[in-house]
Amino acid sequence: MKAEFIEPFVGAAFSVLETVTGQKPVRGQLALRTSTFTTQQITIVAGVNGNVEGVALYGMSLATATRIAGAMMASQVDELNDMALSAISELGNMVTGNAITRLSQNGYDVDITPPSVIKGTQVEMSTKIPALVVPINTPFGSIEVNVALAEVAMAAAA
Amino acid sequence: MPKRIMVVDDAMFMRATVKRILEQAGYEVAGEAENGQMAVERYGELRPDAVLMDITMPVMDGISAAKEILKTDPKAVVLMCTALGQQNLVIDAIKAGVKDYIVKPFQPERVLEGVGKALGAA
Numbered sequence: 332m333k334a335e336f337i338e339p340f341v342g343a344a345f346s347v348l349e350t351v352t353g354q355k356p357v358r359g360q361l362a363l364r365t366s367t368f369t370t371q372q373i374t375i376v377a378g379v380n381g382n383v384e385g386v387a388l389y390g391m392s393l394a395t396a397t398r399i400a401g402a403m404m405a406s407q408v409d410e411l412n413d414m415a416l417s418a419i420s421e422l423g424n425m426v427t428g429n430a431i432t433r434l435s436q437n438g439y440d441v442d443i444t445p446p447s448v449i450k451g452t453q454v455e456m457s458t459k460i461p462a463l464v465v466p467i468n469t470p471f472g473s474i475e476v477n478v479a480l481a482e483v484a485m486a487a488a489a
Numbered sequence: 490m491p492k493r494i495m496v497v498d499d500a501m502f503m504r505a506t507v508k509r510i511l512e513q514a515g516y517e518v519a520g521e522a523e524n525g526q527m528a529v530e531r532y533g534e535l536r537p538d539a540v541l542m543d544i545t546m547p548v549m550d551g552i553s554a555a556k557e558i559l560k561t562d563p564k565a566v567v568l569m570c571t572a573l574g575q576q577n578l579v580i581d582a583i584k585a586g587v588k589d590y591i592v593k594p595f596q597p598e599r600v601l602e603g604v605g606k607a608l609g610a611a
Contacts, residue, residue: 347594350594351594403502404502413501414501414502414505417500417501417502417503418500418502420500420502421500421502421503421593424500424545424572424593425572425593425594427572428545428571428572428573428574428593429572429574431573431575432573432574432575432592435575435576435577440577442545442573443545443572443573444545445499445545445546445547
């Protein structure tokens with residue numbers, strides 16, 4: 332995977348997290364992940380399609396998700412109920428939407444699918460290609476941004 | 490009489506957030522929809538003064554829904570409210586007759602400014 336694909340997602344995550352929580356995140360070390368891995372307690376999954384295809388995954392603990400949802404909702408959240416899950420899902424939507432806007436500024440024509448949230452640590456995820464991973468540390472806990480994207484060869488014009 | 494707004498977003502959290510912003514500013518939320526198809530149907534029933542519409546939604550996306558609504562009611566006041574900020578989408582929406590394009594995450598003032606201007610110009 333091209334390293335240039337992850338930067339828009341990290342930049343978007345920083346920008347969105349700071350706006351919705353009011354707290355500045357800190358970037359961790361870039362790593363490469365095998366194409367099959369086990370999810371964290373909460374994983375937001377957003378598909379990317381167009382001339383770059385793949386998936387963006389945002390993994391975090393249940394406690395982190397609950398605290399971030401509380402910050403987004405500006406209220407005390409004790410459990411990840413339907414409204415809190417919707418807030419976390421929307422976080423994934425905003426980060427991915429913001430990221431593909433940045434990708435489009437680099438000349439890529441891409442779109443996203445509505446995000447899904449997976450709850451549970453025993454879920455085995457598989458991506459077409461190994462993902463690049465950047466942990467983002469926030470006062471609410473750490474979020475792993477996983478991006479597995481590849482350019483799609485476009486058919487030559489007739 | 491408060492102006493009546495319809496809020497369209499597949500995320501319950503966003504509908505609740507936008508509803509709170511609008512109601513605190515004195516607007517009435519006439520109804521909600523969670524996808525573009527539902528928005529087109531509910532627009533016909535509710536005839537709101539304005540529609541705040543997400544783009545990335547299941548069943549029918551927000552740009553297609555906005556075009557459908559504006560085809561049946563060319564005077565409809567539709568504002569997009571989305572995480573997608575690509576230039577081609579903004580141009581497509583404005584060409585379709587959408588009054589404003591608000592990118593998430595937004596500050597409440599941005600939503601109120603957009604709705605206020607769009608209704609003022611309607």
